[in-house]
Amino acid sequence: MVVGAALCCVAWLFPGQHLEASPFDTYGVGSEAVAMGGAFTAAARGADAVYYNIAGVAATEGGELRLGFSSSRRWFHVGAADSRRDWLNAFQLSLAMPVPLGTLLRERVYFGLVAHLPTSELLLVELPDDRAPSFGLIDEQTRRLVVMGGLAVRVLDWWSLGIGLSLLPDVDAAVAVDLTGVGGLNEASITVDYSLSLIAGTTLRPLPWLGVGLSYRAGNHTQVELSPVRVDVASNLDPVRTNISAPAYATPHQVALGLELVPLPSLRVVTDLTWCGYGEWQQATPSVSLCAACPRDCSNGDCPAYCTSGACERLFEDRPSEQELSDTFSPRVGVEWRLLESLALRGGYGFVPTPIPRQTSGTNLLDGDRHILSTGLGYRREDLGEYLPGALRIDAHLQVQWMPRRVAEKAVADADGDGSPDLYMAPEPSGAQ
Numbered sequence: 001m002v003v004g005a006a007l008c009c010v011a012w013l014f015p016g017q018h019l020e021a022s023p024f025d026t027y028g029v030g031s032e033a034v035a036m037g038g039a040f041t042a043a044a045r046g047a048d049a050v051y052y053n054i055a056g057v058a059a060t061e062g063g064e065l066r067l068g069f070s071s072s073r074r075w076f077h078v079g080a081a082d083s084r085r086d087w088l089n090a091f092q093l094s095l096a097m098p099v100p101l102g103t104l105l106r107e108r109v110y111f112g113l114v115a116h117l118p119t120s121e122l123l124l125v126e127l128p129d130d131r132a133p134s135f136g137l138i139d140e141q142t143r144r145l146v147v148m149g150g151l152a153v154r155v156l157d158w159w160s161l162g163i164g165l166s167l168l169p170d171v172d173a174a175v176a177v178d179l180t181g182v183g184g185l186n187e188a189s190i191t192v193d194y195s196l197s198l199i200a201g202t203t204l205r206p207l208p209w210l211g212v213g214l215s216y217r218a219g220n221h222t223q224v225e226l227s228p229v230r231v232d233v234a235s236n237l238d239p240v241r242t243n244i245s246a247p248a249y250a251t252p253h254q255v256a257l258g259l260e261l262v263p264l265p266s267l268r269v270v271t272d273l274t275w276c277g278y279g280e281w282q283q284a285t286p287s288v289s290l291c292a293a294c295p296r297d298c299s300n301g302d303c304p305a306y307c308t309s310g311a312c313e314r315l316f317e318d319r320p321s322e323q324e325l326s327d328t329f330s331p332r333v334g335v336e337w338r339l340l341e342s343l344a345l346r347g348g349y350g351f352v353p354t355p356i357p358r359q360t361s362g363t364n365l366l367d368g369d370r371h372i373l374s375t376g377l378g379y380r381r382e383d384l385g386e387y388l389p390g391a392l393r394i395d396a397h398l399q400v401q402w403m404p405r406r407v408a409e410k411a412v413a414d415a416d417g418d419g420s421p422d423l424y425m426a427p428e429p430s431g432a433q
Contacts, residue, residue, distance in 0.1 A: 029092070029114060031068070031395035035376025036334025037348020039272035041258025042203065042213030047094035050112040050148050053201035053215040053258070054162030057112035057152035063097035078133050078366065089119040099151070112164070113149035130285040130320045133364040137356065145169060150199060160203045166217065168195045172225045178232040195222045197251075211260035219253040219280055228312075230293065241293040243312050246286035252355075253277040266338040274332070278325035278355045285320035323365060325355040332372075344378040346397070359408045368406040374399040 030048035033040040040052040046064045049056025070092070074085045094114035098107050121144075150164015170193040178185050201215035226244040233240060256274040263269070292315055294307035306313040334348030350372035356365050376397030384392055 029094070030066075031376055031397045032336075032346065032378055034399055035346035035348060035374050035378075035395070035397035036270055036336060037272075037332045037350045037372060037374055039258060039270040039332035039334045039348060039350070041201075041215050041256040041272050041274075042211040042260040043258070043268070043270045044203075044213065047096040047112055047114060049096070049152070049162075049201075050094065050114040050150065050164065050199075053203060053213045053256070054112060054150050054164050054199055055152050055160040055201040055203040055213070055215075057096050057110045057150075057162055058108075058154040058160040059203070060096040060098070060110055060112075062107075064095070066092070066094045068092035068094075074138065076135060076366075091117045091119065093117065108154050110152045110154075111149070112152060112162075113147070115148075116144075116146040118144070130323075130363045130365060133366055135366050137354070137367050148199060158205045162202070163198070163200045166197045166199055166220055168197075168220055168222045169193070170195045170222045172223075174228060175226060176228075176230045176232075180232050180235045195220055209262040213256075213258040213260070215254075215256045215258075217251070217254040217256075219277070220251045221247055221280070222250075223247055224286075228291070238295050239293040241291040241312075243289040243291060244286050250280075253280075268336040268338075270334045270336075272330075272332040274330045276328045276330065276355070278327055287317070287319045289314050289318075290316040320363075323363065324357070326357070328353045328355050334374075336378075342380050344380075346374075346376045346378065348372075348374045350374075358406075360410055366406075368403040371402045371404075372399065373402075 028034040028038040028040075029051040030040075033044065033048055033052060036043075038052075040048070042053070044052035044056035045059040046057065047060070047066050049059070068091065069089070071087055071089050073087050092114065094112075096110060096112045099109040099111050101109055145168075147167040148164060149167075150162060152160055152162035154160050171190065172193060173188065173190040175189075176185065176187040197218040197220035199215070199217050201213065204212045206212075224244075224246050226242075229242045229244060231240045231242075254274055254276050256272055258270065258272040261269045289312055292304070292306060292313035294303060298304070298307065304313070305311075330350065330352045332348065332350035334346065336344050336346045338344045352370040352372065354367040354369050356367040359365060374397055376395060378393065378395045381392045384390065
């Protein structure tokens with residue numbers, strides 16, 4: 001797998017503040033952070049800190065508004081097939097500003113917000129069968145609206161705390177289809193709700209050359225519920241009712257510990273170690289239940305109990321296979337070398353191990369360890385003239401991720417004769433198909 005992403009953006013700030021560029025894509029927030037391998041738990045300052053460590057929002061100088069754009073593409077090779085995704089383009093809007101609380105708490109409490117806005121859609125839900133080859137940890141990650149925000153407090157000049165929420169959309173729907181004849185009643189109701197999860201962090205800067213950061217991002221799970229789906233096929237047949245449920249998106253619990261070292265005025269080194277807990281992660285594969293519908297000719301007195309309760313009297317159910325994923329530790333490191341006062345060169349590396357075990361049975365959930373290489377440039381100009389107070393920043397980065405080849409051997413059978421193996425079978429002495 002190869003992933004490329006690049007951005008360049010310009011934004012204006014309030015008087016006396018910075019102007020910065022930052023995109024939000026699957027692999028991080030902000031060109032500066034992505035170019036340095038995403039190792040930004042201790043180094044995060046301003047609007048980007050909402051994602052990496054919300055406590056860093058309290059290090060904003062005045063206020064800050066950032067606009068960004070990113071573009072990425074993925075290539076996968078599964079067997080002899082070459083799978084390519086279209087280019088994914090996205091905008092980012094992020095904000096950090098002090099909360100006006102009077103003279104005593106002036107520039108002590110800050111509000112931060114970041115939003116990821118794909119250009120093609122606000123929400124894309126893909127629910128493949130878990131027997132179909134799919135990259136569940138990657139394909140779901142970017143094509144959806146994501147908003148994160150919260151508050152940060154500068155408790156002491158060297159110590160900050162932050163807390164906030166991450167928001168994802170949830171989808172719920174009910175569908176009724178009448179095929180009994182002309183004039184049948186066809187209805188659909190769709191609701192998009194909020195799914196919230198906690199983010200929190202703290203930052204300590206005990207020395208001018210040393211920063212320590214600790215952040216937590218709670219796991220978040222969104223669901224797609226199509227319940228009930230009622231279909232009236234014919235007037236002489238009882239209606240058919242199905243329930244369809246699936247986790248549409250899932251993120252693991254994450255705890256990140258980071259260090260920022262400044263051994264020289266022109267050199268900055270950052271490093272992170274992130275734990276990801278996948279104990280509650282679920283594959284975005286639908287569960288389908290065929291339910292007994294209420295008979296047409298029943299009356300209130302002799303109708304089955306499930307008619308009045310609305311419960312699903314299951315006649316058939318197809319559920320995805322259980323997957324036990326492993327928790328992972330992901331190290332990252334990055335450097336920034338300031339060539340000039342206004343120009344910086346950046347680079348970084350990260351390693352993301354896969355939590356998905358080798359697929360030896362009926363499922364085909366694909367993934368592998370990923371090596372992340374990134375580089376970038378940053379330009380900053382402080383004096384913009386009398387009528388343009390504040391500062392201007394233009395940042396750009398390029399990121400490539402490589403997933404080494406991974407091989408799984410399975411015993412399978414082509415049950416439907418379409419030329420594609422689809423069912424697991426126990427290996428036999430004569431050899432597996």
